[in-house]
Amino acid sequence: MFSISESTIDATKLKESFSNNRAGAFVTFEGWVRDHNEGKEVLTLEYEAYEQLCRNEAEVIFAELRKKFGVIDVCCVHRTGKLKIGEMAVWVGVSSAHRGDAFDACRYLIDEIKSRLPIWKKETYVNGTSGWVNCQTNCGHAQSHQEASPAPLHR
Numbered sequence: 001m002f003s004i005s006e007s008t009i010d011a012t013k014l015k016e017s018f019s020n021n022r023a024g025a026f027v028t029f030e031g032w033v034r035d036h037n038e039g040k041e042v043l044t045l046e047y048e049a050y051e052q053l054c055r056n057e058a059e060v061i062f063a064e065l066r067k068k069f070g071v072i073d074v075c076c077v078h079r080t081g082k083l084k085i086g087e088m089a090v091w092v093g094v095s096s097a098h099r100g101d102a103f104d105a106c107r108y109l110i111d112e113i114k115s116r117l118p119i120w121k122k123e124t125y126v127n128g129t130s131g132w133v134n135c136q137t138n139c140g141h142a143q144s145h146q147e148a149s150p151a152p153l154h155r
Helices: 010-016 052-068 100-117
Strands: 001-006 027-032 042-051 073-080 081-083 086-096 117-123 130-133
Touching: 001 052, 010 027, 010 086, 027 052, 027 100, 027 130, 042 073, 052 073, 052 086, 086 100
Parallel strands: 001 073
Antiparallel strands: 027 086, 042 081, 042 117, 073 086, 117 130
């Protein structure tokens, strides 16, 4: 299951959804909003996503996980909207028969989600500036790390 959420992620509820007697291992990853990046003090993060494309690509990644790592169950929830320091931005969980596959699959999943899904992150800094982070030319936002106002999403 993959979903985009504007609400707080409930990790306990997500974990409870993993129940399969074939699974011998369960690994999760939680990504939290931190107060700094590249030497700047971060005040908030704002995420935008192209939801349908995210869902489609996530299903491709999930199929890769099942093939490469023998994953039994997989889930990823990513936040959108404005998040405060300490809030959870992303949660991923995988179960498999063996711990090595579960750890490897979890790492693969978060790395692929971050690199392949059209989810954009804007940081607002304590000094009042803001910027889109790790935004490629096709993301629809200005590439400048600092901008006075948000650039429109062109999708």
